[in-house]
Amino acid sequence: MAANGIRAIVAMVLLAGAVVMTLFVFLAGVTNTIPFSNTYFLQSETQGITGARQVSQWAYFYICAPGNVDCSGAWPAPSVGWAWSSGAQGVPAELIGDYGNGTTSMYYYYMWRFGWVTYLIAFAFAVFALLGGFLACLGRLGAALSGLLAGFSLFFYTIAASLMTATFVKMRDVLQANGHPSSIGQYGFGFTWASFACVFLATIIFCIGVRGDGSSSMRRRKSTRSSRSRSSIGSRRVKDDYA
Structure with missing residues (x-):
């Protein structure tokens, strides 16, 4: 029981870290x-694009x-193209289109x-796992x-972090190739992947807890066998006394 409690506390600390970073x-x-x-997630010089800031940061x-x-x-699931005007000039062709x-x-x-919404789902399951x-x-x-619960959170964190990474790394490359110096956000990426790592470790710890304390079980089995052995020896001695 004590070992389960320690493991649970460690897992909860990890989940709390993931929740805070998210x-x-x-x-x-x-x-x-x-x-x-x-x-x-991404910073880029967008000067020269119609309706854009000189430098834009996507959060x-x-x-x-x-x-x-x-x-x-503030807007849920904001389109990345909202950094510039509709039908803007100077936007790389790969980024602009009919959506948003x-x-x-x-x-x-x-x-x-999809990356945006999977963040929310992963976060919700992480909170439920923390309470659980x-x-x-x-x-x-x-x-x-x-x-x-932590396993579900891990599944959606994997999707969220992967989609976020694919979206903004590829977007950075497109912008740079078209003369817009860009860089990924170290904090945004770091918090996201650190949250993933914390949930991953917490899931493993909870799974270890499902197995229980193997050493205690072994000691109980040995104690039971020893008791049975002593009982058997005692029975034989009683029989010998009456023989």
Whole structure:
């Protein structure tokens, strides 16, 4: 029981870390204080594109200038092309299209839309697994439930992090190839993949908890065999006394 409790606490700490780091990603653009001001997925010089800022940063809910100033309004699943005007001139052909009010190509529109929503699902399951971790302190059944929830969270974190990475790394390459110096956001990528790692480790720990304390079980089995052996010896001695 004590071992299960320690494992559950470690897993809960990892899940809490994943939840906090994901909140940093979600809240990027809300304020200009650190780490929020440094949390974005992509930064690019967009000067020369119709309706764009001189430098644009793509975050989870917002598109801002550096330092989280001159931000767009908060919007769920914002199209990456909202950094510029509809039908803008100077946008690389791979990025612009008929989606997002004529600002975004189909590939980037759906890649980021699905990436955006899988973040939310992964975050929700991570919170449920964190709350369920209290049950994991009590025994194997609680560990199984928490492990299942953490496993679902891990599945969606994998999709979210992969789609985010594919979207913004490819977007960076396209912008740079067309004369717009760009760089990926170290904080945005770091928080995302660190959250994935924390949930991955928590899932493994919960699964270990489902097996229980193997050493304790072995000691119980040895104790039972020893008791049976002593009982058998005692029975033979009684028989010998009456023989």
